[in-house]
Amino acid sequence: MRRTLSRLAASPQGIMLATGIVLAIAFSIINPVFLSAPNLVDLLRNSIVTGIFAIGVLIVLASGGIDVSFTAIGAFSLYATTKLLIVSGIHPPMVAIFAIGIAIGVALGLVNGLLIGLLGLPTLIVTLATLSLFRGALLTFVGTLYYGTIPAEMVAYSRQPLLAFHLASGRIVQLPMAFLNLVLVATLVALILSGTMFGRKIYALGGSEEAAERIGINVRRVKLAIFMLAGGIAGLAGVTHVTLMRIANPFDLVGSELNVIAAVVLGGARITGGHGTVSGTIIGVLVITIINSSLLLIGVPTYWQRLVVGALILLGTGLPIAIERYNLHRARLRAVIAPVTALEASA
Amino acid sequence: MRGIHKSYGPARVLQDVDFELGSGEVRCLAGENGSGKSTLIKILSGVVAANAGTVRLFGQPVAGTDPAAVIAAGLSVIYQDFSLFPNLTVVENVTFLRATAHRHRLVHRGERRRLAAATLERMGVSLDLDEPVETLPVAAKQLVAIARALANDARIVVMDEPTTALTRHEVDNLLRLVAGLKREGVSFIFVSHKIEEVFTVCDTVTVIRDGRVAAAGSASDFTPAALVTAMTGRDVSSQRLARDETAVGEPFLSARGLTRIGEYRDVDLDLHAGEIVSIVGLLGSGRTELALTLFGETRPDGGTLRVAGQPRSFGSVRDAMAAGIAYVPEDRLSEGLFLDQPIRDNITVSSLDRDTRGGWLDVAAGARRAKAAVERLRIRLQNVAAPVVQLSGGNQQRVVLARWMERNPKLIILNSPTVGVDVGSKRDIHELLVGLRANGTAVLVVTDDIGEALAISDRILVMAGGRITATLAGDRATEHEIAAEVAKEAA
Numbered sequence: 001m002r003r004t005l006s007r008l009a010a011s012p013q014g015i016m017l018a019t020g021i022v023l024a025i026a027f028s029i030i031n032p033v034f035l036s037a038p039n040l041v042d043l044l045r046n047s048i049v050t051g052i053f054a055i056g057v058l059i060v061l062a063s064g065g066i067d068v069s070f071t072a073i074g075a076f077s078l079y080a081t082t083k084l085l086i087v088s089g090i091h092p093p094m095v096a097i098f099a100i101g102i103a104i105g106v107a108l109g110l111v112n113g114l115l116i117g118l119l120g121l122p123t124l125i126v127t128l129a130t131l132s133l134f135r136g137a138l139l140t141f142v143g144t145l146y147y148g149t150i151p152a153e154m155v156a157y158s159r160q161p162l163l164a165f166h167l168a169s170g171r172i173v174q175l176p177m178a179f180l181n182l183v184l185v186a187t188l189v190a191l192i193l194s195g196t197m198f199g200r201k202i203y204a205l206g207g208s209e210e211a212a213e214r215i216g217i218n219v220r221r222v223k224l225a226i227f228m229l230a231g232g233i234a235g236l237a238g239v240t241h242v243t244l245m246r247i248a249n250p251f252d253l254v255g256s257e258l259n260v261i262a263a264v265v266l267g268g269a270r271i272t273g274g275h276g277t278v279s280g281t282i283i284g285v286l287v288i289t290i291i292n293s294s295l296l297l298i299g300v301p302t303y304w305q306r307l308v309v310g311a312l313i314l315l316g317t318g319l320p321i322a323i324e325r326y327n328l329h330r331a332r333l334r335a336v337i338a339p340v341t342a343l344e345a346s347a
Numbered sequence: 348m349r350g351i352h353k354s355y356g357p358a359r360v361l362q363d364v365d366f367e368l369g370s371g372e373v374r375c376l377a378g379e380n381g382s383g384k385s386t387l388i389k390i391l392s393g394v395v396a397a398n399a400g401t402v403r404l405f406g407q408p409v410a411g412t413d414p415a416a417v418i419a420a421g422l423s424v425i426y427q428d429f430s431l432f433p434n435l436t437v438v439e440n441v442t443f444l445r446a447t448a449h450r451h452r453l454v455h456r457g458e459r460r461r462l463a464a465a466t467l468e469r470m471g472v473s474l475d476l477d478e479p480v481e482t483l484p485v486a487a488k489q490l491v492a493i494a495r496a497l498a499n500d501a502r503i504v505v506m507d508e509p510t511t512a513l514t515r516h517e518v519d520n521l522l523r524l525v526a527g528l529k530r531e532g533v534s535f536i537f538v539s540h541k542i543e544e545v546f547t548v549c550d551t552v553t554v555i556r557d558g559r560v561a562a563a564g565s566a567s568d569f570t571p572a573a574l575v576t577a578m579t580g581r582d583v584s585s586q587r588l589a590r591d592e593t594a595v596g597e598p599f600l601s602a603r604g605l606t607r608i609g610e611y612r613d614v615d616l617d618l619h620a621g622e623i624v625s626i627v628g629l630l631g632s633g634r635t636e637l638a639l640t641l642f643g644e645t646r647p648d649g650g651t652l653r654v655a656g657q658p659r660s661f662g663s664v665r666d667a668m669a670a671g672i673a674y675v676p677e678d679r680l681s682e683g684l685f686l687d688q689p690i691r692d693n694i695t696v697s698s699l700d701r702d703t704r705g706g707w708l709d710v711a712a713g714a715r716r717a718k719a720a721v722e723r724l725r726i727r728l729q730n731v732a733a734p735v736v737q738l739s740g741g742n743q744q745r746v747v748l749a750r751w752m753e754r755n756p757k758l759i760i761l762n763s764p765t766v767g768v769d770v771g772s773k774r775d776i777h778e779l780l781v782g783l784r785a786n787g788t789a790v791l792v793v794t795d796d797i798g799e800a801l802a803i804s805d806r807i808l809v810m811a812g813g814r815i816t817a818t819l820a821g822d823r824a825t826e827h828e829i830a831a832e833v834a835k836e837a838a
């Protein structure tokens with residue numbers, strides 16, 4: 001138990017959780033509005049799309065890769081799905097609409113997966129290219145005009161509250177249904193990562209690709225599956241975004257890649273792969289969202305957001321590395337000195 | 348394995364190799380770096396295919412490259428780096444191979460935990476099952492790797508240099524473990540340089556040299572010296588190179604009581620201008636570690652170092668280079684060369700200040716220097732702008748030498764300068780070194796090739812177990828004498 005605690009303290013999640021709690025307490029002391037229902041609901045609402053994206057990024061980071069194309073996949077899926085519905089005039093149920101968005105995402109993820117898994121190209125290069133490629137294809141072939149009126153099913157869905165608070169002022173604050181998407185994706189991915197061999201292979205790849213190959217894991221196939229899964233999640237994030245905004249703008253989402261990756265890294269995933277959990281990622285997303293949307297609330301100018309996020313990334317990722325290095329150094333001294341002194345004592 | 352042949356392009360790596368292993372047998376596969384033993388293991392484990400010959404595992408022929416099938420048949424290789432997943436726990440690492448081999452889809456947590464615990468108990472070791480492997484000490488990592496093989500019912504375990512990173516106490520534990528598993532019918536192949544192990548744990552020995560079986564038989568039929576000769580005796584016919592007598596003055600570099608804990612101890616060493624000194628020792632004797640300290644890459648824990656009469660303490664490689672010391676590393680591919688860069692740049696990179704005029708680099712001057720060096724060292728090439736990777740091993744080594752000679756070093760340290768180099772180039776490199784000696788450079792060669800040491804050295808120091816155990820005159824020592832000294836660690 002003590003070891004688990006000390007491990008948690010030295011882990012990025014632990015540090016981030018503590019930071020999140022400290023921030024929340026500090027903010028609520030400075031401005032009690034922070035703890036009010038409307039503000040908290042707003043926080044959750046703002047973390048939905050970032051959160052879904054972040055889960056997809058987590059999978060890729062855990063496998064030792066990096067993905068910067070997910071926002072383009074999300075934008076493609078959000079706009080193509082909406083346009084398909086409007087142009088064709090069909091009215092499928094909301095579940096089917098999400099399925100279309102996910103399918104588009106999986107298809108685009110397949111492109112990433114084939115380039116990375118089959119051709120063995122580096123993930124950063126491929127996804128940097130497909131970020132431009134997918135976005136360019138969307139704007140060139142699908143369209144650039146935004147839809148101010150979205151299909152009726154989406155509007156109906158967006159009006160359905162998961163939770164509603166009736167305030168004394170007579171205002172009603174609602175947590176949208178779409179929050180369930182984040183919960184579902186997070187639960188599903190958490191189960192995949194910890195409970196299936198596919199999930200463990202993702203971490204194995206992130207630990208050592210060569211070792212994975214040597215024990216007979218089909219590394220290419222796993223990579224292909226990772227990027228299809230990440231693509232599907234990005235597709236879902238895209239359609240979810242439409243329902244929250246109630247407009248379909250093809251220029252949305254792209255540009256927020258680094259913010260999402262920052263959230264995942266803050267949550268304990270390492271750029272070098274092999275580490276990261278869904279719970280940590282969610283904490284990272286919440287911390288980023290608090291900073292991005294609540295600094296204003298306590299009267300800090302918005303430019304400070306970037307500064308604080310940057311400092312947190314350094315703290316959250318640098319501190320565990322420093323602790324680990326110190327532990328390794330101590331382990332080396334223990335391993336080296338003990339036998340020599342034993343030798344000298346016997347001599 | 349019968350009549351194994353393997354070539355990479357024009358290079359013949361293995362020729363007509365036979366290899367046999369019985370049930371419950373521990374066989375040592377001994378040989379120097381570049382002798383072909385790793386290739387033999389790769390063929391055995393199905394990573395690469397042989398050009399000719401047959402491999403039979405438990406009586407069944409193994410065809411082509413299918414590492415997964417070989418693992419399933421019950422052969423596991425424990426690589427020198429262990430190939431574990433540092434981010435995962437002991438339980439997961441121990442059971443991952445089996446879960447993959449059995450094509451599991453879900454993680455059977457309880458079953459995996461029991462299997463890991465049972466396997467470790469069978470081995471008689473206790474480890475924290477939930478500890479991530481990256482925080483374990485090296486010896487424990489190795490135990491995890493062995494447990495992983497056993498958990499997958501391995502009946503043959505191949506261990507590549509298993510004791511290199513272990514302390515003596517840990518080696519003893521490992522050898523006890525091997526002896527225990529042997530009684531259960533598990534067979535082992537130890538790929539090793541270490542004479543000591545051969546005699547304490549191995550039943551039989553196969554020595555590979557230059558891609559052929561140099562000797563094979565029961566371990567009890569060998570003496571330590573005979574084994575060293577079989578391993579390192581290549582090019583026995585090599586003639587000592589003629590040289591002029593040079594007057595020996597004050598030492599350029601002088602070490603007293605140099606010690607680095609866990610690597611080498613109490614080393615006294617004098618290197619004079621115009622003298623070639625060899626340090627002969629096996630892998631793990633501390634020879635490379637000592638060389639790295641002399642080149643400023645590591646700091647000694649004790650002892651003194653004087654260069655040109657002045658006490659010095661190198662804080663970095665740059666300090667050592669400024670003092671006129673050059674180092675040609677053992678693994679020129681990963682440490683010595685920028686493989687994809689042009690030959691020209693590889694030669695001039697560490698002496699760029701010579702081409703710098705007022706802060707600007709004179710590229711043409713560098714090219715002229717590179718061309719001159721290529722001619723001087725007889726490097727065979729088409730174009731100095733071609734990447735180094737296109738050159739043969741011998742020519743690559745000459746590029747590394749050329750780079751350091753461009754700095755006109757006062758002391759040049761070479762680590763295994765002719766490993767993987769053909770006999771002709773080897774002779775050329777030796778002549779170059781004797782040429783450097785005539786120019787008044789101090790030369791220190793670290794090698795396990797006794798023939799090489801005899802061909803070029805004025806003095807030969809034998810290193811074993813981290814100490815210099817003998818000093819011999821280069822013109823009087825015999826191969827047999829050196830082999831006996833090198834093998835002394837076993838006593």
